[in-house]
Each structure stands twice: as C-alpha cells, then as structure tokens.
Amino acid sequence: MAVCEQVRDYLIHEKLNNALNMPISDLAKLKEIQINLDLAETMGKLQGQLNPRAIKKVHVECAGTMDEAKPAALAFLKGLLNDRIPDRVNYINAETLAIELGIGIEHSYTSDCGSYTNLIRTQVTGETDCTEIHGSVFEGNQIRLVNILGYEFDVTPYGTMLFTRNNDVPGVIGKVGTMLGKANVNIGAYLLSREMNDGEAFSVIRVDNPVAENILNDLQDLPEIISVQQLHC
Structure with missing residues (x-):
C-alpha cells in the first residue's frame, strides 16, 4: 500500500515521498538536494535538445557537497527524455524508459569539484558525438551552467x-x-x-x-x- 501511495503522489502531485527509484531514506536530505535535482533535470532538457538522434550512453558525475549521484542521474534522465517520449516521464520510470531506448546509464561521485563547492558533470554519447554540460548550485540556491561543450561559462539557464x-x-x-x-x-x-x-x-x-x-x-x-x-x- 505504501508503494502504491508513493507512485500515486508522484504521478499526481510530483511529490518526492521517497519514490521507488530514489535511493534516499532521509526525506530531509531529499529536500536539501532538490535544487541540485532541478539543475540536473535542466541539464537533461538541454542535452536532449543537443542530441535529437539516438543516444548510446549517459554519464552523470557528482562532485563536492553534492554526493547523491543516483538521484541526480534520475533527474537528468527525466529531463533528457522529456521531449523524446510522448508519455509522461518521472523519477519512477525514467531509468526504465532509458534502458528500453537502449541508453546505457552510468553515475558516479568524485571529491574533485574544481573551484566549486558542488558540481554535476553530464556527458551524453550519441552515434557520432559526445556532448558535455556541467552545472553548479551557487550561494542562495542559484543554479548555473559552468561549462558548455568544453567552454567555461556562468549561465543562469532559463527561457x-x-x-x-x-x-x-x-x-x-x-x-x-x-x-x-x-x-x-x-x-x-x-x-x-x-x-x-x-x-x-x-x-x-x-x-x-x-x-x-x-x-x-x-x-x-x-x-x-x-x-x-x-x-x-
């Protein structure tokens, strides 16, 4: 019954009440990293538009204080598949849908975050190209893209x-x-x-x-x- 309620709450309200594929038992921690998940999802949306053709593999690497790589990967997949699949994509089904599309999924953590306190590096490998976007959450919960396709930036992603x-x-x-x-x-x-x-x-x-x-x-x-x-x- 609890599992059904989790699925119901997410599908209807998109409430992350310890969703099935979200490997965090501490809901306070989940709330704490929500802004990082928003960043990962935004990078997924952008990567999906940069890679409209078949995708072979994605790699999401978290660094520094953002040490929850699996949730970040799920958020990234949610954004990546948002325009690719007509059915609604969410944290619960994103990984399954990606696997069905033949997309390999890797996620990892490293302490090396360069000059940032936290960092999420995303890499998408397609048929011929590999694209990278890195992002960080700045003070005041401000999300930034700090590297786009190998170029250093400080971009607030919106619009x-x-x-x-x-x-x-x-x-x-x-x-x-x-x-x-x-x-x-x-x-x-x-x-x-x-x-x-x-x-x-x-x-x-x-x-x-x-x-x-x-x-x-x-x-x-x-x-x-x-x-x-x-x-x-």
Whole structure:
C-alpha cells in the first residue's frame, strides 16, 4: 500500500515521498538536494535538445557537497527524455524508459569539484558525438551552467537561448545583434567564451522570445557563424 501511495503522489502531485527509484531514506536530505535535482533535470532538457538522434550512453558525475549521484542521474534522465517520449516521464520510470531506448546509464561521485563547492558533470554519447554540460548550485540556491561543450561559462539557464559557435573574428556580436534586432528579437544577455584557443568562440545568447526558423537560417548563413541552435529550458 505504501508503494502504491508513493507512485500515486508522484504521478499526481510530483511529490518526492521517497519514490521507488530514489535511493534516499532521509526525506530531509531529499529536500536539501532538490535544487541540485532541478539543475540536473535542466541539464537533461538541454542535452536532449543537443542530441535529437539516438543516444548510446549517459554519464552523470557528482562532485563536492553534492554526493547523491543516483538521484541526480534520475533527474537528468527525466529531463533528457522529456521531449523524446510522448508519455509522461518521472523519477519512477525514467531509468526504465532509458534502458528500453537502449541508453546505457552510468553515475558516479568524485571529491574533485574544481573551484566549486558542488558540481554535476553530464556527458551524453550519441552515434557520432559526445556532448558535455556541467552545472553548479551557487550561494542562495542559484543554479548555473559552468561549462558548455568544453567552454567555461556562468549561465543562469532559463527561457530561450541560442548556442552559437563562430570564428573568433571582430564584428560577429554586432552582426548577430543587428540581425536579431531587425527581427524584433530582444537580447537579454550575450555571453561569450573563448576558452578553447582554437580560433573559435562560443556564445550563449538569451532572448526574450523564441526566434523564427527563417531568422535562425539567416544567422547560420553569416560567413562567420559555424553553427547556431535554439534551446528552451
């Protein structure tokens, strides 16, 4: 009966009353890490959009004070599969659904969290590519993306964002901003990283509303732009 009540409460209210696949007996601990689970789920949503084709394997690694790798992996899978499966995905069925899709699942913990007090590293391996997004919870329960595809960032993930890779030459920000402005798209933030030192730069552009497909195509046609992808948190 208790198991049925747990399933009912989660499916109806999404209450994490020690759900079946959530290996935490202390509900106070579960409440404490809820913001970390929110971060993991958000990274899963973004990784799902970065990897629309078949996924072979996911790896979720927790570090520092975030030492609950299995719950983080379940939250990540919930976000990853959110748009991929028409049925509702939750903490209870996310792992089973991923296995049915042939996705290998790995999770681990390390004390190495770099300069952060806590860190969640996520890696998704597809047919040809491997993408990584790392995130951390800052003071005041502020979630941040701190590494996107190998580029260091400090990004608050919400709303609509454009992930843009371009040749690291002068004038790109101006051209992109002008094109979006002409399309009446307001830029909330334009964050640039050049960490790779490979002649390329990577930008996260937060916009106030979704960008039309034809505008994305126009951006892609700019000679300096290597790739542009719109993502939604």
